[in-house]
Amino acid sequence: MTSLPEDPPSPIGEDDRDTAVQRLQEAYAEGHISHEELEERLHQVLTAKTRSELVAPLASLPEGNGGTTSTIAAAGGRIRRRGAWRVPRILKVASALGSVDLDLSRAVIEHPVVDIELQLGTGRAKITVPRDATVDLEDLHTGWKDSLYKPPQRSHVGGPRIRISGAMGFGRLKIRHARRSQH
Known part of the structure; x- marks a missing residue:
């Protein structure tokens, strides 16, 4: 079985990273995640190299208002x-x-x-x-x-x-x- 070629992962931009950090800080400030979760997810966001790596740390967060x-x-x-x-x-x-x-x-x-x-x-x-x-x-x-x-x-x-x-x-x-x- 041959697989279709995958699109190359798209690199993360500074704006994407800033937006992700802001969403995490808002979720923490509103009590949706604990301090430990905030630190863990911030580490994931700050070390991410592609946009797809931002999905996991932002999963389960409420949408912005x-x-x-x-x-x-x-x-x-x-x-x-x-x-x-x-x-x-x-x-x-x-x-x-x-x-x-x-x-x-x-x-x-x-x-x-x-x-x-x-x-x-x-x-x-x-x-x-x-x-x-x-x-x-x-x-x-x-x-x-x-x-x-x-x-x-x-x-x-x-x-x-x-x-x-x-x-x-x-x-x-x-x-x-x-x-x-x-x-």
């Missing part, structure tokens, strides 16, 4: 988003210990207003917003150090409004505008 609200959570370590990632309407970021680095300068932002809710214990946070974005920090409560944010001298019109709320314990939030437009 349509991209309106997303949660990124970590007990410790670094939370990082950069490049052309899709920014949900509401992004919740929770970290007990570690750093947060969100770069929205090249992200896909489909909403005129994006709410970022921070719940951070100890560690620094850095958010880079698009050059033409406006930033609202009125609902952010800082415990130890004030946030570092200097609005641009010349405002650019037409960008998204980024509203940052939540609470930070010991750490500092630094917000900066991208130096130039990425589009």
Whole structure:
């Protein structure tokens, strides 16, 4: 019996890996998988070389909720988003210990207003917003150090409004505008 030739396995892209990691973190934050399962599945995702190797660690996870609200959570370590990632309407970021680095300068932002809710214990946070974005920090409560944010001298019109709320314990939030437009 002769078998049909198989298609070569398709290599995994950085976006595929980031999406898989985000789905695992959301499932953990929502209580669908345990911390041990999260670590095991993250290891599988981070060492995968082809898309087919992402099937097993993502099996049995609930489907995403349509991209309106997303949660990124970590007990410790670094939370990082950069490049052309899709920014949900509401992004919740929770970290007990570690750093947060969100770069929205090249992200896909489909909403005129994006709410970022921070719940951070100890560690620094850095958010880079698009050059033409406006930033609202009125609902952010800082415990130890004030946030570092200097609005641009010349405002650019037409960008998204980024509203940052939540609470930070010991750490500092630094917000900066991208130096130039990425589009």
